[in-house]
Amino acid sequence: MAKRVAVIGAGCSGLVCIKCCLDEGLEPMCFESSDDIGGLWRFKETQEMERTSIYRSLIVNTSKEMMCFSDFPMPDHFPNYMHNSLVVQYFRIYTEHFDLRRYIHFQTTVRSVRQRPEFSTSGQWDVVTTGRDGREEKHVFDGVLVCTGQYTQPITPAFPGVDSFPGMIAHSYDYKDPDLYRGKRLVIVGIGNSGGDIAVELSRVCEKTFLSTRTGTWITGRMLSRGLPMDMMLVRRHLDLIFNLLPRAVINWIGARMLNQKHDHQLYGLQPKYGVFDQRPIINDDLPGRILVGELVMKPNLQKFQGSTLMFNDGTAEENIDAVIFCTGYNSTFPFLSSSLNSGPDRELTLYKRIFPPSLERPTLGIMGLLQTKGAIMPVVELQARWATRVING
Numbered sequence: 001m002a003k004r005v006a007v008i009g010a011g012c013s014g015l016v017c018i019k020c021c022l023d024e025g026l027e028p029m030c031f032e033s034s035d036d037i038g039g040l041w042r043f044k045e046t047q048e049m050e051r052t053s054i055y056r057s058l059i060v061n062t063s064k065e066m067m068c069f070s071d072f073p074m075p076d077h078f079p080n081y082m083h084n085s086l087v088v089q090y091f092r093i094y095t096e097h098f099d100l101r102r103y104i105h106f107q108t109t110v111r112s113v114r115q116r117p118e119f120s121t122s123g124q125w126d127v128v129t130t131g132r133d134g135r136e137e138k139h140v141f142d143g144v145l146v147c148t149g150q151y152t153q154p155i156t157p158a159f160p161g162v163d164s165f166p167g168m169i170a171h172s173y174d175y176k177d178p179d180l181y182r183g184k185r186l187v188i189v190g191i192g193n194s195g196g197d198i199a200v201e202l203s204r205v206c207e208k209t210f211l212s213t214r215t216g217t218w219i220t221g222r223m224l225s226r227g228l229p230m231d232m233m234l235v236r237r238h239l240d241l242i243f244n245l246l247p248r249a250v251i252n253w254i255g256a257r258m259l260n261q262k263h264d265h266q267l268y269g270l271q272p273k274y275g276v277f278d279q280r281p282i283i284n285d286d287l288p289g290r291i292l293v294g295e296l297v298m299k300p301n302l303q304k305f306q307g308s309t310l311m312f313n314d315g316t317a318e319e320n321i322d323a324v325i326f327c328t329g330y331n332s333t334f335p336f337l338s339s340s341l342n343s344g345p346d347r348e349l350t351l352y353k354r355i356f357p358p359s360l361e362r363p364t365l366g367i368m369g370l371l372q373t374k375g376a377i378m379p380v381v382e383l384q385a386r387w388a389t390r391v392i393n394g
């Protein structure tokens, strides 16, 4: 009899896991708490609790050549870098092509995943779900693939005096579009990919936009030489080989020279303390241009709030600030797992090969897509799914 596998979540990770289960002769059953596929990539007008969220204008930072699944290229008429609505469309045609929808139970939330009493021999799991009518259901599975995404819990650092701030405070998690911010004086805290995107977008409608960064960042664009997609040109085996052979200091020096050719990071207030290849650069085509025309102003780390005045580490202050958006990242949590599987030292989840919790006696539960890569997530999750389904299958 085919082994039964629970797939939790029907974002891109869940979808490719269902497909790999089928390829392996496993019997998948997918639970999705919302009423549709696509996960993070399905734009919603209003923020829903504990669901990942994107802004209306979001365009991918990975090219279509590099972010499609290996056996299903993107349609020819899609642009190289797509708007989020096309990403969802791609997942829809993928789902239809491989007939995956019939394995998905929508509006069904997984509440708990626990090892069965005889787990050390069977490797089986008890899974409890609640359906759309609120009714609880219990299932037994031979394997579990957790595909619930990694951007669910926004982190907002506590700055002194923040309670005295009379204006609007939001997290990039809540950010949808610029309307609310027209004509305002805005401070954005944090320069990741989201912070950079939102700063560029709002600097076009705000009276003034300040972007505060603790560390600075390297910035690269979506295009490399001759306008070819950056990831297509850089995520290559021969380059990996060269990078691994040369000392880190040398490749950092080469990287900095290349990136500073476009705009000097020091001059633009962006210079990080770390090297180009020590952390991933953010991908943004427009940010330096917004600084050049003065509509976006770089600031060092935020020190404190004093009413509507914000003070920064270099001793400068900006008065009459109307709004602050924290682009300070996310924690990933898995509320349905037991606490022993949910966290490790430093609350970092320790996973064997970034998939299997090492404390399990049997490797029948995998956490998918909990990683950062220098390119697109989708093909990496596909490889994780192929391997994890084979492990579960014995």
Ligand SMILES: Cc1cc2nc3c(=O)[nH]c(=O)nc-3n(C[C@H](O)[C@H](O)[C@H](O)COP(=O)(O)OP(=O)(O)OC[C@H]3O[C@@H](n4cnc5c(N)ncnc54)[C@H](O)[C@@H]3O)c2cc1C
Pocket: 008, 009, 010, 011, 012, 013, 014, 031, 032, 033, 034, 037, 038, 039, 040, 041, 051, 052, 053, 054, 058, 059, 060, 061, 062, 067, 108, 109, 110, 111, 147, 148, 149, 150, 151, 194, 336, 368, 369, 375, 376, 377, 378
């Ligand atoms: C702003 C932003 C931009 C990004 N841009 C890119 C990019 O350009 N390229 C790239 O490769 N990656 C990008 N990423 C990374 C992105 O996370 C991945 O591309 C991808 O969306 C991860 O998919 P997933 O299926 O793992 O998770 P999600 O897409 O988050 O899907 C998780 C699904 O699980 C469901 N779920 C959650 N809990 C439960 C439960 N208890 N029971 C049932 N269902 C549940 C949710 O409803 C959701 O549908 C970006 C991320 C962010 C935040």
Ligand SMILES: *[C@@H]1O[C@H](CO)[C@@H](O)[C@H](O)[C@H]1NC(C)=O
Pocket: 153, 154, 155, 331, 346, 347, 348
């Ligand atoms: C997020 O994780 C950090 C440490 O990794 C922890 O200090 C913090 O309390 C967590 N935040 C939330 C909201 O859980």
Ligand SMILES: *[C@@H]1O[C@H](CO)[C@@H](O)[C@H](O)[C@H]1NC(C)=O
Pocket: 061, 062, 192, 193, 194, 280, 281, 282, 283, 372, 373, 374, 375, 376
């Ligand atoms: C694209 O942006 C997301 C969201 O900020 C980020 O997590 C991811 O690492 C970025 N991808 C690359 C290749 O830089």
